[in-house]
Amino acid sequence: MTAAGPAPDPAGAAVEVLDCLGQRCPLPVIALARRLPALPVGAVIRVLADDPAAANDIPAWCRLRGQEFLGATESSGGPAFDVRRAG
Amino acid sequence: MTTVPPAPEPAYLDAASAAPLHPVARQALGAALADGWVDPARLYAPARRARQLLDAARATVAEVLGVRPDEVWFTASGTAAAHAAVLGALAGRVRVGATLVRSAVEHSAVVQAGRWHAAAAAGRPRPPDRPAGASADRPAGAPADRPAVVSVPVDRRGRLDLAGWRAAVAEPGVALAALISASHEVGTVQPVAAAAQACADAGVPLYVDAAQSVGRVPVPAGWSLLSASAHKWGGPPGVGLLVVRKGTRWVSPYPEDEREGGRAPGVPNLPAIVAAAAALRAAAAEADAEAARLAPLVDRIRATVAATVPDVEVVGDPVDRLPHLVTFSCLYVDGEALLHALDRRGFAVSSGSSCTASTLRPSHVLEAMGVLSHGNVRVSLHRGTTEAQVDRFLAELPGIVAGLRAEAGAVGL
Numbered sequence: 001m002t003a004a005g006p007a008p009d010p011a012g013a014a015v016e017v018l019d020c021l022g023q024r025c026p027l028p029v030i031a032l033a034r035r036l037p038a039l040p041v042g043a044v045i046r047v048l049a050d051d052p053a054a055a056n057d058i059p060a061w062c063r064l065r066g067q068e069f070l071g072a073t074e075s076s077g078g079p080a081f082d083v084r085r086a087g
Numbered sequence: 088m089t090t091v092p093p094a095p096e097p098a099y100l101d102a103a104s105a106a107p108l109h110p111v112a113r114q115a116l117g118a119a120l121a122d123g124w125v126d127p128a129r130l131y132a133p134a135r136r137a138r139q140l141l142d143a144a145r146a147t148v149a150e151v152l153g154v155r156p157d158e159v160w161f162t163a164s165g166t167a168a169a170h171a172a173v174l175g176a177l178a179g180r181v182r183v184g185a186t187l188v189r190s191a192v193e194h195s196a197v198v199q200a201g202r203w204h205a206a207a208a209a210g211r212p213r214p215p216d217r218p219a220g221a222s223a224d225r226p227a228g229a230p231a232d233r234p235a236v237v238s239v240p241v242d243r244r245g246r247l248d249l250a251g252w253r254a255a256v257a258e259p260g261v262a263l264a265a266l267i268s269a270s271h272e273v274g275t276v277q278p279v280a281a282a283a284q285a286c287a288d289a290g291v292p293l294y295v296d297a298a299q300s301v302g303r304v305p306v307p308a309g310w311s312l313l314s315a316s317a318h319k320w321g322g323p324p325g326v327g328l329l330v331v332r333k334g335t336r337w338v339s340p341y342p343e344d345e346r347e348g349g350r351a352p353g354v355p356n357l358p359a360i361v362a363a364a365a366a367l368r369a370a371a372a373e374a375d376a377e378a379a380r381l382a383p384l385v386d387r388i389r390a391t392v393a394a395t396v397p398d399v400e401v402v403g404d405p406v407d408r409l410p411h412l413v414t415f416s417c418l419y420v421d422g423e424a425l426l427h428a429l430d431r432r433g434f435a436v437s438s439g440s441s442c443t444a445s446t447l448r449p450s451h452v453l454e455a456m457g458v459l460s461h462g463n464v465r466v467s468l469h470r471g472t473t474e475a476q477v478d479r480f481l482a483e484l485p486g487i488v489a490g491l492r493a494e495a496g497a498v499g500l
Contacts, residue, residue: 024442025449026461026497030419033500053441053449053460060459064400064418 015044021078025053029061032083036067039085044070047081055079095433098476102319103271103299103412103467104437109321112366116323119361126354128346141357144364151371152301152313152330160329161360162351165298165316168327169196170203171340171350172294172312176263177204179336180292184260188237190247190267190277191455194296197265198451205235233260244404245275245456253285261291268300272439272452272465273403274385274412276304283309292335299409301328302370304378311335320370321470322363325356373470378410381468384477385413388466391481396488398500402458412467414439416453417488419497420462428487429464434480439463462488 018035020028028049036045047058055072058081062069070082099107108116119140127137142156149156162168177187185208187201239252247266256264264286269276279295286293292311300306302320306313312335317326329350331337337350344352370377385408389401398418417425422440429436437443439450440463449460466480492498 024421025440026419026421026495029461030495030497030500033419033497051441052447056449056454056457056460060400060457061418063457064398064459 015046015082017075018045018047020047020049020051020054023049023051025049025051025057027051028054029057032058032061033065036083036085041085041087044082044084046073046075047083048075048078049081050078054081058083095479096476097433097435098472098480099435100466100468100472100476100480101435101437102469102472103465105318105324106321106469107471108323108362109366109369109470111369112322112362115365116358116362119358123357123361125357127357128354137357140361141355144360147364147368148328151367152306152328153308154330154332157348158330158332160331160347160350161355161363162314162327162329162347163325163353163356165314165319165327166196167351168314168316168329169194169296170200171329172296172314172331173197173200173263173265174204174340175331175337175350176292176294176312176335178338178340180262184233184262185235186233186237186258186261187235187263187265188239188252188255188258188261188291189265190252191238191240192245192247192270192272192275192452193265193267194271194298195451197267197296201236201265208235233258237261241275241455243456243458245270245273245402245452246404246407247277247282249278249281249285252282253288256286256291257289261289263294264291265294265296268295268297268306269304269409270403270452271299271412272450273414273456274299274409275404276407276409280307280309283307299412302367303374303411304409312337317359317363317366320367322366323359326359326363370470377470381472382410384468384472384474385410388413388477388481389415392484395481395485399488400459402453402456411469412465414463414465416440416459417462417464418459419495419500420488420491421495422461422463424491424494425462425464425488428491429484432483432487434483437465437467439465 059069068084068086073080122136125133125137127141145156145159149159237255240248266282283293294312295310297306297313298316298319301315311332313330315328318324341352392415393401401415422438423442439453440461441449453460
């Protein structure tokens, strides 16, 4: 996992990008759980993850953790998932 | 000097994959081998004895299921029965339409039969899996608004969206509707009676995959086709049931064969069928008592896992569920690693996590429910499961999960 530069989120705010490409679940979810609490409330993070389980497990993690899942999108041709820190 | 932990007594907790052979099945299998190797279709005396065995097995199954013997057919597996039910019923209704309506949580045998149907109708290679929810594979020759397969969603607990089902089966061109009686992955019992009523109102036959219910819990009436699998109720592997009610149009999707009324090609595995029928009779007779014994153990697993394992999601309906099956997912835990760790401690369980599947895709059932798919464990109990085994599992699980989380550096998240 590497933290890359800011990228635009759907709402136009800057987001941090968490590159989890090539990682098997649950590693992308673990990376997200480690990083999100370090961000300010309201900040958006984009997780790049191509494991087929990520599309299911990142929203499920958000629900279990009370974080806000903004949706799935594509970034550089790969699957990307945007999450906003709710608390 | 190293201390070797004592070898634990193994606990087989995967009855939903295959239940241990019922003692009466073992006995019947041995006895049936004496006469059961003869081809029951022939016209000499030994063949007549074999045919009597086959007829008796059919009558037994029919009695347990409350149907006529000439509605019961033996197949080579539950999967073969599911394929035959879907493809044969669709073939029987081509004049009406080509759409299969199914729940998003059907067994893969039904999902794949639907994909096969869609691809055959379109005359193209089988399409890739789609996320469950609203898939619509359309055959090339079908009208633009008539998909080959419609998948009806479920809620977070895995229960069918009945309003969506009612609307889907009422569409024109629906040839067949398919609903699993109860989820093989999470245990949620489906509203079969209400779904059957919706099908009846629309004039659409209903196929029920009852693999996890037959021999354990009653299946509501109202269906036209049903399938089941003997090794789920304590019969031997290699025997499936296909039940086609009278008045249901069914056309063989296979090359013509005279066996089993033309519904299941090939010589039936008579010794296994005799054993399967004996096991079904025994399992049905014990079903109420076993459900009353196992359901509290399942409740105990649900409550204890939620209380003693941090960050766990216990999935499936908490009340309206199968008596013997319970599923949960542990955050930050690799499902395959969890199965191996449990196996080393003598626990045989299964998982819907992607890393445990040859396709490396998570279970479509867990996806359709939107519940966590990694760190997933399904525990399913049987007549040989003891309270002590369940308690040892519950005592060891928290430490095993904590150990795996520590290894993954996923502590305090």
